[in-house]
Amino acid sequence: MESFKADVVIVGAGGAGLRAAIAVAEADPGLAIALVSKVYPMRSHTVAAEGGSAGVAQAHDSFEHHFNDTVSGGDWLCEQDVVEYFVAQCPQEMVQLEHWGCPWSRKPDGHVNVRAFGGMKIERTWFAADKTGFHMLHTLFQTSIKYPSIKRFDEHFCADLIVEDGRAQGVVVIGIASGEFMLIEAGAVVFATGGAGRVFRENTNGGIVTGDGMALAYRHGVPLRDMEFVQYHPTCMPGTGLLFTEACRGEGGFLLNKDGYRYLQDYGLGPAEPVPRNKAMELGPRDRLSQAFWHEQQKGRTIEGPHGSVVHLDLRHLGERKLRERLPQIYELAEEFLGVDPAKTPIPVRPAVHYTMGGILVDGSCAAPLPGLYAAGECSSVGIHGANRLGSNSLAELCVFGKVAGIEAARFARTVSPSAAATLQKQAQASEHRARAIVAKSDGTERIAHLRKEMAETMERGCGIYRLGDSMQATCDKLDELRQRYKNIGIEDKSSVWNSNWLMAIELGFQLDVAQAMAYSALNRKESRGAHQRLDGFEQRDDEHYLKHTLALFDGDGRPRIDYSPVRITKSRPAVRAYGAAGEQAEKEARHG
Amino acid sequence: MADKTITVEVLRYRPEQDPAPEFQRYQVPFSDDMSVLQALLYIKDELDETLSFRWSCRMAICGSCGMMINGDPKLSCKTFLRDIHPATVRVEALNHFPIERDLVVVMDDFIDKLERIQPYIIPAEPRSLDQGAYLQTPAQLDKYEQFSSCINCLLCYAACPQYGLNPTFIGPGALALLHRYNADSRDGASAQRMELVAAEEGVFNCTAVGYCSEVCPKHVDPANAVNQNKTTAAADYFARFLKPKGSGK
Amino acid sequence: MNKRRPYVRPMTGWWRKNPFFIEYMIHEGTALFVAAYALVLLAGLVCLAQGEAAWNGWLGALRHPLAILFHLVTLAMLSYHSWTWFKIMPKTMPPVVLGGRRLPAAAITGGGLAAVALASIAALGLVWGMTR
Ligand SMILES: Cc1cc2nc3c(=O)[nH]c(=O)nc-3n(C[C@H](O)[C@H](O)[C@H](O)COP(=O)(O)OP(=O)(O)OC[C@H]3O[C@@H](n4cnc5c(N)ncnc54)[C@H](O)[C@@H]3O)c2cc1C
Ligand code: SF4
Numbered sequence A: 001m002e003s004f005k006a007d008v009v010i011v012g013a014g015g016a017g018l019r020a021a022i023a024v025a026e027a028d029p030g031l032a033i034a035l036v037s038k039v040y041p042m043r044s045h046t047v048a049a050e051g052g053s054a055g056v057a058q059a060h061d062s063f064e065h066h067f068n069d070t071v072s073g074g075d076w077l078c079e080q081d082v083v084e085y086f087v088a089q090c091p092q093e094m095v096q097l098e099h100w101g102c103p104w105s106r107k108p109d110g111h112v113n114v115r116a117f118g119g120m121k122i123e124r125t126w127f128a129a130d131k132t133g134f135h136m137l138h139t140l141f142q143t144s145i146k147y148p149s150i151k152r153f154d155e156h157f158c159a160d161l162i163v164e165d166g167r168a169q170g171v172v173v174i175g176i177a178s179g180e181f182m183l184i185e186a187g188a189v190v191f192a193t194g195g196a197g198r199v200f201r202e203n204t205n206g207g208i209v210t211g212d213g214m215a216l217a218y219r220h221g222v223p224l225r226d227m228e229f230v231q232y233h234p235t236c237m238p239g240t241g242l243l244f245t246e247a248c249r250g251e252g253g254f255l256l257n258k259d260g261y262r263y264l265q266d267y268g269l270g271p272a273e274p275v276p277r278n279k280a281m282e283l284g285p286r287d288r289l290s291q292a293f294w295h296e297q298q299k300g301r302t303i304e305g306p307h308g309s310v311v312h313l314d315l316r317h318l319g320e321r322k323l324r325e326r327l328p329q330i331y332e333l334a335e336e337f338l339g340v341d342p343a344k345t346p347i348p349v350r351p352a353v354h355y356t357m358g359g360i361l362v363d364g365s366c367a368a369p370l371p372g373l374y375a376a377g378e379c380s381s382v383g384i385h386g387a388n389r390l391g392s393n394s395l396a397e398l399c400v401f402g403k404v405a406g407i408e409a410a411r412f413a414r415t416v417s418p419s420a421a422a423t424l425q426k427q428a429q430a431s432e433h434r435a436r437a438i439v440a441k442s443d444g445t446e447r448i449a450h451l452r453k454e455m456a457e458t459m460e461r462g463c464g465i466y467r468l469g470d471s472m473q474a475t476c477d478k479l480d481e482l483r484q485r486y487k488n489i490g491i492e493d494k495s496s497v498w499n500s501n502w503l504m505a506i507e508l509g510f511q512l513d514v515a516q517a518m519a520y521s522a523l524n525r526k527e528s529r530g531a532h533q534r535l536d537g538f539e540q541r542d543d544e545h546y547l548k549h550t551l552a553l554f555d556g557d558g559r560p561r562i563d564y565s566p567v568r569i570t571k572s573r574p575a576v577r578a579y580g581a582a583g584e585q586a587e588k589e590a591r592h593g
Numbered sequence B: 001m002a003d004k005t006i007t008v009e010v011l012r013y014r015p016e017q018d019p020a021p022e023f024q025r026y027q028v029p030f031s032d033d034m035s036v037l038q039a040l041l042y043i044k045d046e047l048d049e050t051l052s053f054r055w056s057c058r059m060a061i062c063g064s065c066g067m068m069i070n071g072d073p074k075l076s077c078k079t080f081l082r083d084i085h086p087a088t089v090r091v092e093a094l095n096h097f098p099i100e101r102d103l104v105v106v107m108d109d110f111i112d113k114l115e116r117i118q119p120y121i122i123p124a125e126p127r128s129l130d131q132g133a134y135l136q137t138p139a140q141l142d143k144y145e146q147f148s149s150c151i152n153c154l155l156c157y158a159a160c161p162q163y164g165l166n167p168t169f170i171g172p173g174a175l176a177l178l179h180r181y182n183a184d185s186r187d188g189a190s191a192q193r194m195e196l197v198a199a200e201e202g203v204f205n206c207t208a209v210g211y212c213s214e215v216c217p218k219h220v221d222p223a224n225a226v227n228q229n230k231t232t233a234a235a236d237y238f239a240r241f242l243k244p245k246g247s248g249k
Numbered sequence C: 001m002n003k004r005r006p007y008v009r010p011m012t013g014w015w016r017k018n019p020f021f022i023e024y025m026i027h028e029g030t031a032l033f034v035a036a037y038a039l040v041l042l043a044g045l046v047c048l049a050q051g052e053a054a055w056n057g058w059l060g061a062l063r064h065p066l067a068i069l070f071h072l073v074t075l076a077m078l079s080y081h082s083w084t085w086f087k088i089m090p091k092t093m094p095p096v097v098l099g100g101r102r103l104p105a106a107a108i109t110g111g112g113l114a115a116v117a118l119a120s121i122a123a124l125g126l127v128w129g130m131t132r
């Protein structure tokens, strides 16, 4: 098989992967970088992020505040030393993007503007209209073109990780256009493959968000951490799950039930003021808002639509001019996809799966327990999101930890020498053989689309906004069954050129493994925390038993093994997580007490 | 939910078996909120797994899903079946690009061009991170913001007969991006990029057909970028005779 | 072995395949009438230089029914040419900012067409005045 020798191979060319590639190129222009992506870089799902990216920007704000918002937002399941590092780096990374040309929205005097975001005490979300992720991604991609040492492998699908001599030494990729395999050898491997939201049915994610890197690391013995924490975004389009950014509420939008009532005030997020105050009402954190929706639905106070219950996102009072300026994309989405003019009519919305807080276990320097493997971005669990991510922390994470991963991987790559090429080749060939077996198999009877649908449905049922032991168990059982049935899939497409049928089958294999890690991690956490909320006798947070990270370990055909590891607490002791007036009260007491 | 059906004709081309592209018909059940992309996904899931096409975001921002729909270049994720029914939906790979397979085109040429326009800030006055962000007023931002909204969907290339006739032409999308950097107050490399603008493969290939701007799903108005640069390139050309030799940039 | 075999579609008859291109081709075609009329005027100028007889001959030729028909057709063609030309004009110029706001494309097209109309009326008035 053809091979390419790199010093560092980066899998994923979204925000995290591109930032990592640039970091390697800047750290040492002599290192050969291979940047692999199954889609052209600008198609990566970072492109869809709308609202903004966090970084302390105002004089009355501080790293301390950003730290506290993040840790309490994560229900104290964060690695606090990592969060400290993170908040301190964010502003610098945002400025770096500015120097690279990111068209941040500006104040009249030419300074970069910031907006309010859910769960953030002070406005610190940098934004480029409502296309922040798009602009960040294109800025990073176009900037990356400047560095000759970055060799891109666009539309190359990573099918396996090569582990030899106890460390990661490269990847096996499929050229999508030709269907041919290639071995990319490298001293260090960085995974930046994004999240796994598409294991659920209604979600805000793109078709490519299938947890590939997570599954590959996991299959090679790296634990997946905190996989039970899956974020539901409260304001999504019914049916498709497409997102209406939190910035809609940051700009002053209301959430109304069928009586036109701002129901969030009934769920400890009040008082309802005409302009939502930071960390209150519509600007509460996502987990709380999605949970409030669920309760309203139970009480019969939601509105019935063709795609299930909805509430109204009301932007009318903001006026057409402001909406066109600050939320142009949202305006178009509502008009074109729903036929709703948001300046005249409220937008129907419901929660959908949005973000995977958990991921590949890495330490603060983005290193996985497997030497030579690094991870950054949504596929990783570096420890800043805990049990619930705050909006706009993740785009910032891509930059801060993309850079760390790049620098650390470069450093590592310089210290090692590769194993014999022949051994690596042999592994790669075995891997090719396994992947080709899916196409070669002629007697399979299961259709991948149907398995995928069953998986998404059972995940929604068992691992939704609220969870019950029984239904989680049922989901675990169902996933065990689907993994067995997966062995019997049959695909129609037997060709080589652009065979997406085959790649989707491989992706489904990844998804099933990741889904299983999520469901078993959820089943085993017998408490409620952040995005993991139970209604079967474990409604409270239980710091005594569960102030710890879940680790899911791959066990071949069997169920994942579930283990736990301590949470690193430096300066914020777990306290009551309160928002709205109650939150302000609690904060006051904490300051005086 | 889906009580109606619509006929979808897809231009198929599988290089390993088809000598040339040919249409294939499918019947797809649909509801009013379904996009053409959703129809294709239905075909792939339920009717014919061998159909290949690019897609991801489903929300008109990743730029993957451009194709000819009933003769016009469009994003399939934001073209709705309700607007076509009861007529037949006819989808083909984007015009003016080689077909790799089915609805997938070979887009190496565009990526090549993107790499050639130096699509990054070459600062007029370099700044260190400690010095913080550049100042840029909303009016300065407004000069290039529209051109920075290009999602690289290639619809404008499929709309440009000059590109179809002469593929060396840099083309609307990449020229819009080139202009985006030239018009950015932080950048200082217009002179360098103007060489490409005025070159044989540059703006003078454009005969102001204007269809590119018409089909652009992001209101980038690439024709505007191209034609503004014709003026600039022409002015540069004449300015050369006026300036004494060896002076200035 | 690489199985790729990209298929390149021919460009023949491209301009017939889309109404937008047909309009573009007609627009380009009408430019011929613009050129033709410029020749007619040029001929007039030459005749004027040659003296009164030549000039009267030219005027006489213009009164021929065929010449009038030609004028009518040319008028139609020129109107179409200006209409389609002003339609793309906003795409060819830098944004016009008035009072901090961009002038919309429709205003530019409308302004251009209004200017054509005014100029034509003025020219007509002038000629009318001269010939009476
Ligand atoms: C609709 C939406 C809006 C959001 N808005 C915000 C926001 O306002 N603020 C915020 O902070 N966060 C937001 N987020 C979250 C944030 O955008 C994502 O977490 C983040 O962009 C993920 O970036 P990434 O670089 O980790 O992965 P991605 O951008 O998803 O990139 C993954 C990359 O990996 C590649 N890849 C994956 N698998 C393979 C494989 N097998 N082989 C080869 N390549 C592979 C892909 O091709 C791609 O290049 C939003 C998310 C969504 C879905
Ligand atoms: S200019 Fe418009 S049509 Fe052309 S590639 Fe960019 S977004 Fe697409």
Ligand code: FES
Binding pocket: B055, B056, B057, B058, B059, B060, B061, B062, B063, B064, B065, B066, B075, B076, B077, B078
């Ligand atoms: S799927 Fe992303 S633009 Fe259509």
